[in-house]
Amino acid sequence: MSVIIALANQKGGVGKTTSTIELAACFTNRGYKTLVVDLEQQMDTTKYCGGDPFKSGCYKVLKEEMDIKDAIQETDEFDLLPATPELSKADDEFTKPTDVLKLKKALQGIEDDYDFVVIDTNPGRNRLLNMAYIASDYVIIPTDADDGSVSGIISIFDDLKEYKDAGWTDSDVMGIILTRYENTSMHRYQEEVIRELIEVKQPDAFFMTVRKAIAASECKTERTSLQKGKRNSKPAIDYRNIADEIIERLTEED
């Protein structure tokens, strides 16, 4: 059975794509078979991993026009279910209430093939994000230190609670990652605010930081993960610590 983790935040530019790629690379390097699902219509993850969005992708899988096993592509570091441009039509296409179960159903077709499935989601509260919440076992929230960030995090907790109460999912927030972290008063303040929020909303969730470094954008240009391209950079080390924390938590649960 795979563990399905969605990286979610309705805000853009907070490190969802970077976190998806880094955690997937770390899981692979620790010996776990890992699939990345790019559910984001901008297709950043697909691009940065060298996937081909014109060959196959999750849209056709969600439309049940293609078997998930046929849509998965191999990349240098892990397997990928690519995003495709048609994902932008998702809100108009998947309008039935039960459509939110489509990703969950599709992933059941590969649950014995992977240890981890890591889902990159789109900014904005749309149907694709709901599908990811419902398909996942855990949600991890990457966030920045902006003023409005906390209200976005609260709405993720609230949306998940709503789906749990409705019986759609058992997914929980496993943790929050403050990305592009710098040792400034703004970041330290935001850290405190998030830690307090965790105490209120979900005391067993982790809070971890990923330090800011230019290596993160350099690796994107080079189409590689930090784990492969800049292994000793600060964010690469921080993501390894987060992946190990996740693995440890899951092992303790077994």
Ligand SMILES: Nc1ncnc2c1ncn2[C@@H]1O[C@H](COP(=O)(O)OP(=O)(O)O)[C@@H](O)[C@H]1O
């Ligand atoms: N630790 C980091 N240090 C420096 N830049 C980072 C770091 N993490 C992400 N970035 C950069 O921040 C931008 C937004 O990150 P990204 O992962 O694309 O966010 P999202 O997927 O939420 O839109 C990208 O340009 C990325 O290269």
Ligand SMILES: [Mg+2]
């Ligand atoms: Mg992204």
